[in-house]
Amino acid sequence: MRILFDLGGQVQYCHECFDFPCENLRKFDKRYRTLFRMSMIENLKDIRENGMRQFLEKQEEKWKCPECGGVMCCHNGICFSCGLDLLKNKKKRYRWEDD
Secondary structure: OOOOOOOOOOOOOHHHOOOOOOHHHHHHHHHHHHHHOOOHHHHHHHHHHHOHHHHHHHHHHHOEOOOOOOEEOOOOOOEOOOOHHHHHHOOOOOOOOOO
8 A cells, every 4th residue: 555645735635646546545435335325436536527616516415405405414314404303313323214
């Protein structure tokens, strides 16, 4: 495994690294795909291909609560505005309901 240091701002995102995706990122990505229904690697590829602004616009739409328009948590799909009671009563707060 190669270690990359940020030398003077040359690398801002993992996708800019010559080692992308490194083993550490692959492990992290697998965990997030399994537990939280999202891929860090796919997100970074999207940023690389379409830019940060477009990525953030898509994420804003993806995580918008259909009930109140607030922001939903990627770790469990519960809205931070209208779903707090649901969150308080969950046994596994950072898991999706069907997991």
